[in-house]
Amino acid sequence: MNADIIKDVRRTKPLIHHLTNQVVMNFTANGLLAFGGAPVMAKAEEEAADMATAANGVLINIGTLTSAELPAMIKAAVAANQKGIPVVLDPVGVAATSFRMDAVKQLTEEIQFTAIKGNAGEMAHLVQTPWETKGVDSIGKGDAKEVAKKVADTLQTSAVVTGETDYIYTNGKLFSNQSGDPLLGSITGAGCLLGSIMTACLTTDHNTEDCLKTAVSFYGLAASYAANQQQVQGPGSFLPAFIDALSMDVQTLEERES
Amino acid sequence: MNADIIKDVRRTKPLIHHLTNQVVMNFTANGLLAFGGAPVMAKAEEEAADMATAANGVLINIGTLTSAELPAMIKAAVAANQKGIPVVLDPVGVAATSFRMDAVKQLTEEIQFTAIKGNAGEMAHLVQTPWETKGVDSIGKGDAKEVAKKVADTLQTSAVVTGETDYIYTNGKLFSNQSGDPLLGSITGAGCLLGSIMTACLTTDHNTEDCLKTAVSFYGLAASYAANQQQVQGPGSFLPAFIDALSMDVQTLEERES
């Protein structure tokens, strides 16, 4: 983890334009604010390019996609590509229906994503690798490292495969991360918020590898710190403690963790 | 209450497809996750049937319905009927506008609902029984038992009428439930989340009567447990305590309750 990246995010407060799912909008906005970024969420096709051009990064998340919303996603992401700012894809539930896979195909054909992030089931589905899924969850087993590499190579991007161990594949190199807590799996949108925080880190001047490693490991560290707070009795009380932790500095999280 | 139903939900983690209102999506997803189910929420007509077919149960909630969203609800619910999985209707605010009543008429004509759940004002409106309402709230007085029976008989379903006392009418029998806490009325979506938890219980192999009684009484018990936690000072702190309680087992809730 490179703590300078987090300091840079908090100094620059990057504006991240989210075209994300309705389930997690509030949680994502609060989580990114706590982390140090500035969220904006807009859905209208008419303003998609304007908002992306005004932003420092764009996140596309297809969790509650409708066909009416896809053009705004494409316009925002194309504008991000034109401006040269990071644009991240979270293909939520892509393995669940052909509607989602068709949308992701269109997105990946028209847009150069800086990074694609998903659980193993979602990421495997992107590259025709068999993997058991259930709704938006990955329940199968397999070689997640290989999936990360295949997504990165096939779609010429950086790939982040989340799970008990997270795998990052970027620029020909593989990294793994073990920080985190099982409670992350018991709140909705834990993966979605990570996508937002990855995008924020990618807006800094540091290299992609450091940005992704920092985002993923800081996120897990904050979860682990929160889960160990005395007042946390379950997923309900974990959530505010986790948002609090996302606003803290690395040193605080590491001291209490040890 | 049959604690085996709750154990079965936690063992099988049923996937519940929600076509629900935007106000409560995050709360519902977190509540169902805490309880032990797996939420998925999708709105596109193109994938409605696919998602329902992949699920173990479907919940339809019209709280923020638009005419563009109705076809997806119908397709998902029809697919649930065809697959023989439970499908529950929550006619939120149906008494408020004719737009909502027209939508519910179409839904109940095309779909065989396993259960319909609402407050007394909503349920009374479904069967042309006068009852005072205000927005999405029921503020009148009347014979809620009779309303439950009439909804069940007229629409050939099981009926759950929520209130200070909840009434369940199924298969010719009436049951009442007294568990709960007034704080449930001070957070948005308390009724909506109950619909999701009812659907999860109905996916088990137990009979409808036991599933509905268990869902309703467990829900109230969890609310009562949460309301009595020391840190709960109002509706804001009640919410995370309630989500925590939904993740606990019956014995824990009952011990602390007594």
Added chain:
Amino acid sequence: MNADIIKDVRRTKPLIHHLTNQVVMNFTANGLLAFGGAPVMAKAEEEAADMATAANGVLINIGTLTSAELPAMIKAAVAANQKGIPVVLDPVGVAATSFRMDAVKQLTEEIQFTAIKGNAGEMAHLVQTPWETKGVDSIGKGDAKEVAKKVADTLQTSAVVTGETDYIYTNGKLFSNQSGDPLLGSITGAGCLLGSIMTACLTTDHNTEDCLKTAVSFYGLAASYAANQQQVQGPGSFLPAFIDALSMDVQTLEERES
């Protein structure tokens, strides 16, 4: 602050119809419920006028506006004007894109707003006053008092400009408010919920000046109270404490504050 206004809201429980953004729906509903109002949120054009007519006040917030949603906003607000109930506009992010400014132009041309509320950047943009903004945030400096006066005069309404100091301009008079806490800036929708609480206060029989001053100062007082609670460690734990505080009476908030 006039504590009778808050008592009146809690006695009458005014029904506020919200056409608001998807990011803050749940938070707004919970905040208004805690404060003592009754939220309803509906988006369908077909029921917009019916719902507004059944309500005691209407709030229009353009945070995630789409062109498909604008007609429902106009119908609801026009119905509010016809019925003579308060209707409040929150022009979220209006400076960010011309799509938003065009929508606000249409809204202000067709509707007589009881009050318009926004941060300085948004409010300045409404009256062609230069002010630096970033997404939905105001980051520039300038004469916020003058902006409040200009919005009120130009659009013949009452204007509330929020910030470290809030300014209210109504009926030819300017008021300022200093209550509040920086943590309000670290949770999403803090401004949006204030719009809802302003609308609730405006439904009482008191004059506009007292209603707006009470809403704004009570809101800040509740934030300050919450921020000083021992369990609040950051924005995540601030949120439930703030919702709790919104449900308390003025005396409790002031005693603990001092």
